[in-house]
Amino acid sequence: MSTSLPASCSCAVMTGFNQPLETRSFPLPRELKPGELIIKVELAGVCGTDVHLHKGELKIPLPLILGHETTGRVAAMGASDTKDWLGRPLAIGDRVSFTVGRTCKTCRYCRVYRLPSRCLNRKAYGVSTPCGEAPHLLGGYGQYHFLYADTAVFRLPDDLPSEAVVGAGCSLVTAVHGFEKLQMQWAESVLIQGSGPVGLASLAIAKEAGARPLIVIGGPRDRLERCQRFGADLTIDIDEVRDPAVRRKMVLDATGGLGADVVVECVGHPQAVVEGWELARDGGKYLVLGHYGDAGPAMLNPHLITRKELTVLGAWGSEPQHWTIALEFLRTRRSDYPFHELITHRFSIGQVNEALQAVASWQTGKAVIVPNG
Numbered sequence: 001m002s003t004s005l006p007a008s009c010s011c012a013v014m015t016g017f018n019q020p021l022e023t024r025s026f027p028l029p030r031e032l033k034p035g036e037l038i039i040k041v042e043l044a045g046v047c048g049t050d051v052h053l054h055k056g057e058l059k060i061p062l063p064l065i066l067g068h069e070t071t072g073r074v075a076a077m078g079a080s081d082t083k084d085w086l087g088r089p090l091a092i093g094d095r096v097s098f099t100v101g102r103t104c105k106t107c108r109y110c111r112v113y114r115l116p117s118r119c120l121n122r123k124a125y126g127v128s129t130p131c132g133e134a135p136h137l138l139g140g141y142g143q144y145h146f147l148y149a150d151t152a153v154f155r156l157p158d159d160l161p162s163e164a165v166v167g168a169g170c171s172l173v174t175a176v177h178g179f180e181k182l183q184m185q186w187a188e189s190v191l192i193q194g195s196g197p198v199g200l201a202s203l204a205i206a207k208e209a210g211a212r213p214l215i216v217i218g219g220p221r222d223r224l225e226r227c228q229r230f231g232a233d234l235t236i237d238i239d240e241v242r243d244p245a246v247r248r249k250m251v252l253d254a255t256g257g258l259g260a261d262v263v264v265e266c267v268g269h270p271q272a273v274v275e276g277w278e279l280a281r282d283g284g285k286y287l288v289l290g291h292y293g294d295a296g297p298a299m300l301n302p303h304l305i306t307r308k309e310l311t312v313l314g315a316w317g318s319e320p321q322h323w324t325i326a327l328e329f330l331r332t333r334r335s336d337y338p339f340h341e342l343i344t345h346r347f348s349i350g351q352v353n354e355a356l357q358a359v360a361s362w363q364t365g366k367a368v369i370v371p372n373g
């Protein structure tokens with residue numbers, strides 16, 4: 001069952017690393033199995049990870065339709081009784097979003113260790129789903145998106161704007177996952193390293209969880225101002241305070257002289273971890289959240305972990321339950337955490353290369369592709 005679907009649609013395709021993306025036409029699937037969906041894409045977020053993928057920093061298959069932060073409307077369904085991940089019936093025209101990771105539910109990570117983010121057979125739309133063969137439409141930078149039956153789809157409530165979902169993007173669900181590992185306590189001091197999307201999302205969650213004080217080290221200035229808008233008590237501009245020793249003194253002064261209870265790395269630069277271990281108090285927790293791309297090694301002193309009894313944690317991607325938390329958070333708390341205001345740039349499919357360039361050079365709050373605009 002479907003609305004009147006076109007025979008084909010346009011998508012932006014990455015055929016080589018560091019090469020311009022090409023606009024290509026792909027046929028829409030003619031028949032869908034039960035549970036499968038075709039989504040007419042409304043907004044596709046341009047994530048910083050897309051820039052890293054375009055540079056070839058992760059091993060991914062080509063050709064590929066990028067885009068893993070997508071909202072759209074259900075345009076075709078394989079069966080009329082299809083439900084979303086929370087068991088709510090779906091209908092043609094419903095506005096939805098979905099988790100990009102699909103897991104096998106049978107490997108040891110899925111079954112035994114309950115770590116589906118590390119599923120041995122995990123596939124992520126827009127990252128590890130090449131478009132060379134049918135059903136082709138496996139990324140957000142296209143007019144339509146195919147969803148397999150095992151995708152965790154979420155019907156979006158009317159009072160949750162798509163701009164909030166894509167404005168928060170994969171950063172918020174990633175941060176929800178990370179903070180689940182941290183098991184933060186109310187009124188702990190939290191230091192966020194980095195004021196980009198992951199840093200801002202982490203800041204929102206820490207604020208909501210009762211962090212005090214809540215400190216951000218980052219830049220440039222407009223990003224730090226946004227962090228203040230989202231509730232940061234102290235921001236340290238890395239362009240103004242260039243000496244790590246001075247930054248450390250500022251953090252110690254703000255946390256009673258001992259360092260932060262919790263430090264969250266959202267930079268993606270190995271040297272940030274070196275600095276961050278020095279900024280956590282003894283017995284504190286350190287979460288490495290910003291190294292989705294492999295930015296290489298750093299010279300770290302393990303003595304600090306032993307002596308400080310530091311807990312070092314990592315979190316990879318997100319799982320469907322993190323989406324339920326993130327979507328409800330965005331729906332109910334968006335006046336305090338206006339992720340929907342982050343979208344500053346809108347691009348057509350033909351402008352994807354400009355979009356990637358704008359994100360790479362930090363010109364944007366959040367850039368989105370509007371493929372049917």
Ligand SMILES: [Zn+2]
Binds near residue numbers: 170
């Ligand atoms: Zn992303």
Ligand SMILES: [Zn+2]
Binds near residue numbers: 105106107108109111
């Ligand atoms: Zn698995």
